[in-house]
Amino acid sequence: MESPQRAQKEMEDSFNCPICLAPRLRMVTGLCQHRVCESCLYDDSGTLSLKCCPVCQEEGCFRQKRPIIPEDSILAQRQLGVVTCPNDGCQEELWKWELVEHRRVCAHIAVVVVLDSPDPPAPRVRPRVTVQEPERPRRFFRLLIAQTSAARGENNPDVGTAAGPSPATARGGTENAGEADAWTPGGSSASPDACPRYCNSENTQEIQEGSMENVMME
Structure with missing residues:
Protein backbone atom coordinates (compact mmCIF):
# COMPACT_ATOMS: atom_id res chain seq x y z
CA MET A 1 0.00 0.00 0.00
CA GLU A 2 1.32 3.39 -1.00
CA SER A 3 2.06 5.70 1.94
CA PRO A 4 0.67 9.26 2.07
CA GLN A 5 4.17 10.75 2.06
CA ARG A 6 5.03 8.94 -1.17
CA ALA A 7 1.78 10.05 -2.81
CA GLN A 8 2.50 13.63 -1.87
CA LYS A 9 6.00 13.36 -3.30
CA GLU A 10 4.70 12.07 -6.61
CA MET A 11 2.10 14.84 -6.70
CA GLU A 12 4.76 17.45 -6.17
CA ASP A 13 7.04 16.03 -8.84
CA SER A 14 4.21 15.84 -11.36
CA PHE A 15 2.52 19.21 -10.85
CA ASN A 16 5.23 21.50 -9.52
CA CYS A 17 6.79 23.98 -11.91
CA PRO A 18 9.97 22.37 -13.35
CA ILE A 19 11.84 25.68 -13.04
CA CYS A 20 10.94 27.06 -9.56
CA LEU A 21 9.94 23.61 -8.20
CA ALA A 22 6.86 25.09 -6.47
CA PRO A 23 3.12 24.55 -6.94
CA ARG A 24 1.38 27.35 -8.86
CA LEU A 25 -2.21 28.14 -9.66
CA ARG A 26 -1.48 29.78 -13.02
CA MET A 27 0.20 27.12 -15.12
CA VAL A 28 0.77 27.17 -18.91
CA THR A 29 0.63 23.90 -20.85
CA GLY A 30 2.84 23.67 -23.97
CA LEU A 31 2.38 21.67 -27.15
CA CYS A 32 4.65 19.04 -25.64
CA GLN A 33 2.16 18.68 -22.74
CA HIS A 34 4.66 19.92 -20.21
CA ARG A 35 3.43 22.53 -17.74
CA VAL A 36 5.36 25.62 -16.60
CA CYS A 37 4.13 28.49 -14.40
CA GLU A 38 3.63 31.79 -16.20
CA SER A 39 5.96 33.66 -13.79
CA CYS A 40 8.93 31.57 -14.97
CA LEU A 41 7.85 31.36 -18.60
CA TYR A 42 7.16 35.05 -19.31
CA ASP A 43 8.79 38.28 -18.17
CA ASP A 44 7.06 41.36 -16.74
CA SER A 45 6.15 42.65 -20.20
CA GLY A 46 4.42 39.34 -21.05
CA THR A 47 7.05 38.18 -23.56
CA LEU A 48 8.33 34.59 -23.71
CA SER A 49 11.67 34.36 -21.90
CA LEU A 50 12.52 30.75 -22.92
CA LYS A 51 13.24 29.48 -26.42
CA CYS A 52 12.55 25.84 -25.66
CA CYS A 53 10.72 23.64 -23.16
CA PRO A 54 12.72 23.27 -19.94
CA VAL A 55 11.75 19.57 -19.74
CA CYS A 56 12.09 18.16 -23.27
CA GLN A 57 14.12 21.03 -24.80
CA GLU A 58 11.73 21.24 -27.77
CA GLU A 59 11.43 24.67 -29.36
CA GLY A 60 8.24 26.47 -30.25
CA CYS A 61 6.09 24.70 -27.68
CA PHE A 62 4.90 27.91 -25.97
CA ARG A 63 3.40 31.13 -27.32
CA GLN A 64 5.50 34.24 -27.68
CA LYS A 65 2.98 36.33 -25.70
CA ARG A 66 1.50 35.45 -22.36
CA PRO A 67 -1.85 33.72 -22.82
CA ILE A 68 -4.94 34.17 -20.69
CA ILE A 69 -5.11 31.42 -18.09
CA PRO A 70 -8.63 29.93 -18.03
CA GLU A 71 -10.47 29.67 -14.71
CA ASP A 72 -10.91 25.94 -15.21
CA SER A 73 -7.13 25.49 -15.12
CA ILE A 74 -6.88 27.46 -11.87
CA LEU A 75 -9.75 25.45 -10.37
CA ALA A 76 -8.03 22.19 -11.37
CA GLN A 77 -4.90 23.27 -9.52
CA ARG A 78 -6.98 23.99 -6.43
CA GLN A 79 -8.54 20.57 -6.65
CA LEU A 80 -5.08 19.04 -6.71
CA GLY A 81 -4.28 20.76 -3.41
CA VAL A 82 -2.62 24.07 -4.31
CA VAL A 83 -3.60 26.83 -1.88
CA THR A 84 -2.65 30.43 -1.13
CA CYS A 85 -1.44 31.63 2.25
CA PRO A 86 -4.42 33.20 4.06
CA ASN A 87 -2.31 35.86 5.80
CA ASP A 88 -2.90 39.38 4.55
CA GLY A 89 -0.07 40.57 2.33
CA CYS A 90 1.34 37.09 1.70
CA GLN A 91 0.90 35.71 -1.83
CA GLU A 92 2.80 32.49 -1.30
CA GLU A 93 1.31 29.48 -3.14
CA LEU A 94 1.95 26.03 -1.71
CA TRP A 95 0.46 22.62 -1.16
CA LYS A 96 -2.22 22.42 1.50
CA TRP A 97 -0.17 19.95 3.58
CA GLU A 98 2.59 22.56 3.75
CA LEU A 99 0.33 25.33 5.01
CA VAL A 100 0.65 24.58 8.72
CA GLU A 101 4.43 24.72 8.66
CA HIS A 102 4.42 27.83 6.48
CA ARG A 103 2.15 29.78 8.83
CA ARG A 104 4.60 29.26 11.66
CA VAL A 105 7.33 31.16 9.81
CA CYS A 106 5.23 33.47 7.63
CA ALA A 107 6.38 37.08 7.84
CA HIS A 108 2.81 38.33 7.38
CA ILE A 109 1.28 36.46 10.28
CA ALA A 110 -1.16 38.57 12.25
CA VAL A 111 0.06 39.65 15.66
CA VAL A 112 -2.62 40.15 18.29
CA VAL A 113 -1.63 42.71 20.88
CA VAL A 114 -3.61 42.58 24.09
CA LEU A 115 -3.44 45.81 26.02
CA ASP A 116 -3.79 45.52 29.75
CA SER A 117 -6.61 47.60 31.05
CA PRO A 118 -5.57 50.23 33.59
CA ASP A 119 -6.30 49.56 37.23
CA PRO A 120 -9.63 50.96 38.34
CA PRO A 121 -9.32 54.04 40.53
CA ALA A 122 -9.38 53.37 44.22
CA PRO A 123 -12.67 54.23 45.89
CA ARG A 124 -12.65 57.54 47.66
CA VAL A 125 -12.90 57.23 51.41
CA ARG A 126 -14.87 59.99 53.03
CA PRO A 127 -13.40 61.22 56.32
CA ARG A 128 -15.36 60.24 59.37
CA VAL A 129 -16.58 63.15 61.44
CA THR A 130 -16.81 62.50 65.18
CA VAL A 131 -19.25 64.68 67.08
CA GLN A 132 -18.31 65.03 70.72
CA GLU A 133 -20.90 65.76 73.36
CA PRO A 134 -20.42 69.00 75.31
CA GLU A 135 -18.76 68.62 78.65
Whole structure:
Protein backbone atom coordinates (compact mmCIF):
# COMPACT_ATOMS: atom_id res chain seq x y z
CA MET A 1 0.00 0.00 0.00
CA GLU A 2 1.32 3.39 -1.00
CA SER A 3 2.06 5.70 1.94
CA PRO A 4 0.67 9.26 2.07
CA GLN A 5 4.17 10.75 2.06
CA ARG A 6 5.03 8.94 -1.17
CA ALA A 7 1.78 10.05 -2.81
CA GLN A 8 2.50 13.63 -1.87
CA LYS A 9 6.00 13.36 -3.30
CA GLU A 10 4.70 12.07 -6.61
CA MET A 11 2.10 14.84 -6.70
CA GLU A 12 4.76 17.45 -6.17
CA ASP A 13 7.04 16.03 -8.84
CA SER A 14 4.21 15.84 -11.36
CA PHE A 15 2.52 19.21 -10.85
CA ASN A 16 5.23 21.50 -9.52
CA CYS A 17 6.79 23.98 -11.91
CA PRO A 18 9.97 22.37 -13.35
CA ILE A 19 11.84 25.68 -13.04
CA CYS A 20 10.94 27.06 -9.56
CA LEU A 21 9.94 23.61 -8.20
CA ALA A 22 6.86 25.09 -6.47
CA PRO A 23 3.12 24.55 -6.94
CA ARG A 24 1.38 27.35 -8.86
CA LEU A 25 -2.21 28.14 -9.66
CA ARG A 26 -1.48 29.78 -13.02
CA MET A 27 0.20 27.12 -15.12
CA VAL A 28 0.77 27.17 -18.91
CA THR A 29 0.63 23.90 -20.85
CA GLY A 30 2.84 23.67 -23.97
CA LEU A 31 2.38 21.67 -27.15
CA CYS A 32 4.65 19.04 -25.64
CA GLN A 33 2.16 18.68 -22.74
CA HIS A 34 4.66 19.92 -20.21
CA ARG A 35 3.43 22.53 -17.74
CA VAL A 36 5.36 25.62 -16.60
CA CYS A 37 4.13 28.49 -14.40
CA GLU A 38 3.63 31.79 -16.20
CA SER A 39 5.96 33.66 -13.79
CA CYS A 40 8.93 31.57 -14.97
CA LEU A 41 7.85 31.36 -18.60
CA TYR A 42 7.16 35.05 -19.31
CA ASP A 43 8.79 38.28 -18.17
CA ASP A 44 7.06 41.36 -16.74
CA SER A 45 6.15 42.65 -20.20
CA GLY A 46 4.42 39.34 -21.05
CA THR A 47 7.05 38.18 -23.56
CA LEU A 48 8.33 34.59 -23.71
CA SER A 49 11.67 34.36 -21.90
CA LEU A 50 12.52 30.75 -22.92
CA LYS A 51 13.24 29.48 -26.42
CA CYS A 52 12.55 25.84 -25.66
CA CYS A 53 10.72 23.64 -23.16
CA PRO A 54 12.72 23.27 -19.94
CA VAL A 55 11.75 19.57 -19.74
CA CYS A 56 12.09 18.16 -23.27
CA GLN A 57 14.12 21.03 -24.80
CA GLU A 58 11.73 21.24 -27.77
CA GLU A 59 11.43 24.67 -29.36
CA GLY A 60 8.24 26.47 -30.25
CA CYS A 61 6.09 24.70 -27.68
CA PHE A 62 4.90 27.91 -25.97
CA ARG A 63 3.40 31.13 -27.32
CA GLN A 64 5.50 34.24 -27.68
CA LYS A 65 2.98 36.33 -25.70
CA ARG A 66 1.50 35.45 -22.36
CA PRO A 67 -1.85 33.72 -22.82
CA ILE A 68 -4.94 34.17 -20.69
CA ILE A 69 -5.11 31.42 -18.09
CA PRO A 70 -8.63 29.93 -18.03
CA GLU A 71 -10.47 29.67 -14.71
CA ASP A 72 -10.91 25.94 -15.21
CA SER A 73 -7.13 25.49 -15.12
CA ILE A 74 -6.88 27.46 -11.87
CA LEU A 75 -9.75 25.45 -10.37
CA ALA A 76 -8.03 22.19 -11.37
CA GLN A 77 -4.90 23.27 -9.52
CA ARG A 78 -6.98 23.99 -6.43
CA GLN A 79 -8.54 20.57 -6.65
CA LEU A 80 -5.08 19.04 -6.71
CA GLY A 81 -4.28 20.76 -3.41
CA VAL A 82 -2.62 24.07 -4.31
CA VAL A 83 -3.60 26.83 -1.88
CA THR A 84 -2.65 30.43 -1.13
CA CYS A 85 -1.44 31.63 2.25
CA PRO A 86 -4.42 33.20 4.06
CA ASN A 87 -2.31 35.86 5.80
CA ASP A 88 -2.90 39.38 4.55
CA GLY A 89 -0.07 40.57 2.33
CA CYS A 90 1.34 37.09 1.70
CA GLN A 91 0.90 35.71 -1.83
CA GLU A 92 2.80 32.49 -1.30
CA GLU A 93 1.31 29.48 -3.14
CA LEU A 94 1.95 26.03 -1.71
CA TRP A 95 0.46 22.62 -1.16
CA LYS A 96 -2.22 22.42 1.50
CA TRP A 97 -0.17 19.95 3.58
CA GLU A 98 2.59 22.56 3.75
CA LEU A 99 0.33 25.33 5.01
CA VAL A 100 0.65 24.58 8.72
CA GLU A 101 4.43 24.72 8.66
CA HIS A 102 4.42 27.83 6.48
CA ARG A 103 2.15 29.78 8.83
CA ARG A 104 4.60 29.26 11.66
CA VAL A 105 7.33 31.16 9.81
CA CYS A 106 5.23 33.47 7.63
CA ALA A 107 6.38 37.08 7.84
CA HIS A 108 2.81 38.33 7.38
CA ILE A 109 1.28 36.46 10.28
CA ALA A 110 -1.16 38.57 12.25
CA VAL A 111 0.06 39.65 15.66
CA VAL A 112 -2.62 40.15 18.29
CA VAL A 113 -1.63 42.71 20.88
CA VAL A 114 -3.61 42.58 24.09
CA LEU A 115 -3.44 45.81 26.02
CA ASP A 116 -3.79 45.52 29.75
CA SER A 117 -6.61 47.60 31.05
CA PRO A 118 -5.57 50.23 33.59
CA ASP A 119 -6.30 49.56 37.23
CA PRO A 120 -9.63 50.96 38.34
CA PRO A 121 -9.32 54.04 40.53
CA ALA A 122 -9.38 53.37 44.22
CA PRO A 123 -12.67 54.23 45.89
CA ARG A 124 -12.65 57.54 47.66
CA VAL A 125 -12.90 57.23 51.41
CA ARG A 126 -14.87 59.99 53.03
CA PRO A 127 -13.40 61.22 56.32
CA ARG A 128 -15.36 60.24 59.37
CA VAL A 129 -16.58 63.15 61.44
CA THR A 130 -16.81 62.50 65.18
CA VAL A 131 -19.25 64.68 67.08
CA GLN A 132 -18.31 65.03 70.72
CA GLU A 133 -20.90 65.76 73.36
CA PRO A 134 -20.42 69.00 75.31
CA GLU A 135 -18.76 68.62 78.65
CA ARG A 136 -20.93 68.70 81.77
CA PRO A 137 -19.17 71.71 83.35
CA ARG A 138 -20.18 73.84 80.39
CA ARG A 139 -23.78 72.80 80.85
CA PHE A 140 -23.54 73.61 84.54
CA PHE A 141 -22.24 77.12 83.91
CA ARG A 142 -24.94 77.84 81.32
CA LEU A 143 -27.63 76.78 83.79
CA LEU A 144 -26.03 78.80 86.58
CA ILE A 145 -25.88 81.95 84.45
CA ALA A 146 -29.51 81.54 83.39
CA GLN A 147 -30.74 81.16 86.97
CA THR A 148 -28.62 84.06 88.19
CA SER A 149 -29.99 86.30 85.45
CA ALA A 150 -33.55 85.31 86.41
CA ALA A 151 -32.88 86.09 90.07
CA ARG A 152 -31.49 89.51 89.20
CA GLY A 153 -34.56 90.30 87.14
CA GLU A 154 -36.87 89.52 90.07
CA ASN A 155 -34.85 91.76 92.46
CA ASN A 156 -34.43 94.71 90.09
CA PRO A 157 -34.62 98.01 92.07
CA ASP A 158 -36.62 99.69 89.34
CA VAL A 159 -39.35 97.10 89.63
CA GLY A 160 -39.47 97.54 93.42
CA THR A 161 -39.82 101.31 93.11
CA ALA A 162 -42.72 100.97 90.69
CA ALA A 163 -44.52 98.54 92.96
CA GLY A 164 -44.14 100.54 96.22
CA PRO A 165 -41.91 102.76 98.31
CA SER A 166 -38.26 101.94 98.78
CA PRO A 167 -37.01 100.55 102.09
CA ALA A 168 -35.55 103.90 103.05
CA THR A 169 -38.85 105.74 102.50
CA ALA A 170 -40.84 103.08 104.37
CA ARG A 171 -38.91 103.81 107.57
CA GLY A 172 -40.37 107.33 107.46
CA GLY A 173 -37.23 109.16 108.69
CA THR A 174 -36.64 112.64 107.39
CA GLU A 175 -32.94 112.18 107.73
CA ASN A 176 -32.97 109.31 105.23
CA ALA A 177 -35.47 110.83 102.84
CA GLY A 178 -32.80 112.61 100.83
CA GLU A 179 -30.60 109.53 100.73
CA ALA A 180 -33.46 107.41 99.43
CA ASP A 181 -34.20 109.92 96.72
CA ALA A 182 -30.52 110.16 95.76
CA TRP A 183 -29.93 106.43 95.63
CA THR A 184 -29.07 104.98 92.19
CA PRO A 185 -28.26 101.39 91.22
CA GLY A 186 -24.50 100.88 91.27
CA GLY A 187 -23.89 104.36 92.73
CA SER A 188 -21.12 105.03 95.24
CA SER A 189 -23.52 106.48 97.82
CA ALA A 190 -25.70 103.35 97.96
CA SER A 191 -25.64 101.41 101.22
CA PRO A 192 -25.95 97.66 101.59
CA ASP A 193 -29.23 98.13 103.48
CA ALA A 194 -30.79 100.15 100.65
CA CYS A 195 -29.66 97.85 97.73
CA PRO A 196 -31.80 94.74 97.16
CA ARG A 197 -28.83 93.11 95.35
CA TYR A 198 -26.82 92.90 98.55
CA CYS A 199 -29.84 92.02 100.61
CA ASN A 200 -30.53 88.93 98.45
CA SER A 201 -26.93 87.68 98.15
CA GLU A 202 -27.68 84.80 100.50
CA ASN A 203 -30.65 83.73 98.39
CA THR A 204 -28.51 83.80 95.25
CA GLN A 205 -25.86 81.60 96.86
CA GLU A 206 -28.52 79.09 97.88
CA ILE A 207 -29.85 78.98 94.30
CA GLN A 208 -26.35 78.40 92.91
CA GLU A 209 -25.66 75.56 95.35
CA GLY A 210 -29.00 73.91 94.59
CA SER A 211 -28.38 74.17 90.81
CA MET A 212 -24.93 72.59 91.17
CA GLU A 213 -26.39 69.66 93.12
CA ASN A 214 -29.05 69.08 90.44
CA VAL A 215 -26.47 69.09 87.66
CA MET A 216 -24.14 66.69 89.50
CA MET A 217 -27.03 64.28 90.10
CA GLU A 218 -27.76 64.22 86.36
